[in-house]
Amino acid sequence: MALDKQQITVLGGGIGGLAAATALAQRGAQVTVLEQADAITEVGAGLQIGPNGFAVIRALGVGEALAQCSVRGQGMCLLNGTTAAPVFQLDFQRFAADQHYYFVHRADLVNVLAHTAQQAGVEIMLSQQVADVTLQGDTTQIQMAKGEVLTPDIVIGADGLHSKLRVALNGDRPPFFTKQVAWRTVIPATGDEPAVAKVYMGAGRHLVVYPLRGGTMLNIVAVQERDEWAAEGWNFQDDPANLQRVFADFGSEVQALLARVQTVYLWGLFRHPVAAKWHSGRSAILGDAAHPTLPFMAQGAVMALEDAWVLADSLEKADAIETGLRNYQTRRHTRASKVIDAASKNARNYHLPAGPMRLAAHAALKLGSTVAPSLALKKFDWIYGHDVTQS
Ligand SMILES: Cc1cc2nc3c(=O)[nH]c(=O)nc-3n(C[C@H](O)[C@H](O)[C@H](O)COP(=O)(O)OP(=O)(O)OC[C@H]3O[C@@H](n4cnc5c(N)ncnc54)[C@H](O)[C@@H]3O)c2cc1C
Numbered sequence: 001m002a003l004d005k006q007q008i009t010v011l012g013g014g015i016g017g018l019a020a021a022t023a024l025a026q027r028g029a030q031v032t033v034l035e036q037a038d039a040i041t042e043v044g045a046g047l048q049i050g051p052n053g054f055a056v057i058r059a060l061g062v063g064e065a066l067a068q069c070s071v072r073g074q075g076m077c078l079l080n081g082t083t084a085a086p087v088f089q090l091d092f093q094r095f096a097a098d099q100h101y102y103f104v105h106r107a108d109l110v111n112v113l114a115h116t117a118q119q120a121g122v123e124i125m126l127s128q129q130v131a132d133v134t135l136q137g138d139t140t141q142i143q144m145a146k147g148e149v150l151t152p153d154i155v156i157g158a159d160g161l162h163s164k165l166r167v168a169l170n171g172d173r174p175p176f177f178t179k180q181v182a183w184r185t186v187i188p189a190t191g192d193e194p195a196v197a198k199v200y201m202g203a204g205r206h207l208v209v210y211p212l213r214g215g216t217m218l219n220i221v222a223v224q225e226r227d228e229w230a231a232e233g234w235n236f237q238d239d240p241a242n243l244q245r246v247f248a249d250f251g252s253e254v255q256a257l258l259a260r261v262q263t264v265y266l267w268g269l270f271r272h273p274v275a276a277k278w279h280s281g282r283s284a285i286l287g288d289a290a291h292p293t294l295p296f297m298a299q300g301a302v303m304a305l306e307d308a309w310v311l312a313d314s315l316e317k318a319d320a321i322e323t324g325l326r327n328y329q330t331r332r333h334t335r336a337s338k339v340i341d342a343a344s345k346n347a348r349n350y351h352l353p354a355g356p357m358r359l360a361a362h363a364a365l366k367l368g369s370t371v372a373p374s375l376a377l378k379k380f381d382w383i384y385g386h387d388v389t390q391s
Helices: 015-025 051-059 063-069 106-119 164-170 240-246 252-258 300-317 321-350 356-371 373-378
Strands: 007-011 030-034 046-049 075-080 086-091 102-105 123-125 130-136 139-144 154-157 176-188 196-202 205-212 217-225 264-271 283-285
Touching: 007 015, 015 030, 015 106, 015 154, 015 300, 046 051, 046 106, 046 205, 046 300, 051 063, 051 300, 063 102, 063 106, 086 356, 086 373, 102 106, 102 205, 102 217, 106 123, 130 164, 154 164, 164 283, 176 240, 205 252, 217 240, 217 321, 240 252, 240 264, 283 321, 300 321, 356 373
Parallel strands: 007 030, 007 154, 030 123, 075 196, 154 283
Antiparallel strands: 046 102, 075 086, 130 139, 176 217, 176 264, 196 205, 205 217
16 A cells, blocks of 8 residues: 555654654655654663664665764673673674664754655654544544644554553553562773673662763663662762672672763662554554563564564555554564563563572583674574564
């Protein structure tokens, strides 16, 4: 079905919303994005975009722009948090030539996507907060916070964790606190850091660090298992001393990083179920609105990018909007659920307590990545080797 002249409203101008808007506009649709923020902006934090996400970025025509504002990742390394001894390594240089892995500042990715969306004819409307969404038969009614009521023909909900359209489709199912919190911060780099994501592991904790913006800054995400609740959201500041105290027994590499932290945000990790229903009539959800994930596979934004591409492709190939949206969920539900399960299990692997179990697990990991580095990478082929733009 040609998308020419189809009018599509996308709720949310984050990574998923802007990618979907671009993919739809590039197929001829007339797309409007309603974003609640008063500027297209993002929190100051990093993202890892694996080759499966980069495949979508490249197909949208933004590959070169992304490459220019990010750091091309050379590998990933799990380390003992106390001694900094390597436990497991993935060598990204063993990827196929067209498989690129990037470390990017979120704001840079959002800016690149917003620019491309506008070039494709997308209208991005700011300060447009959606207060509520109701589904009445095939009509989607959007109540704006400023009072206006909209009934767009086709609605895509890319409105993130607290999606109004997900609630309209599935009811309100509250998430549960995973008893894990994450601090995030960016610090200036010294310039000597390798283009590698390092994961320092300890009992009930891990800390991830990788370079951003041509290696001028470092992104840090530090996770702790704990009973004490923390709010779910990006903008809750914490005292850097709390982060430093929790990782005080980690080795000198980590201490040197944490000593440079001036501002830090704390965020409670909640587990949301994957939504059972992603579409109804002429509306659908994507990205975190459909399937929020824990960050332990660095695939949340990447899944939103894959969704965006498959949504546009499914609509283009179907003979009716409703069929296209149904096909979109069929093509995406199993894969997104599998990646999210893998992310949930990863925290356990990173957080093993000291003792024989950890010694055995780390020894096996070390052996695997030293003796057969290509095989170690191959284990992740189902994630990184998946190219939705070729299906
Ligand atoms: C610490 C951390 C590290 C992460 N690291 C990675 C990583 O390395 N790689 C990776 O792939 N993923 C990572 N993720 C996950 C990733 O950030 C999310 O999965 C991704 O941002 C989801 O994109 P989205 O577009 O679906 O939602 P969002 O990015 O949340 O965008 C939603 C947009 O909708 C807007 N919006 C929300 N509600 C409304 C409303 N009512 N009205 C109008 N607009 C609205 C918001 O303002 C926002 O612009 C990480 C997450 C965290 C927390």
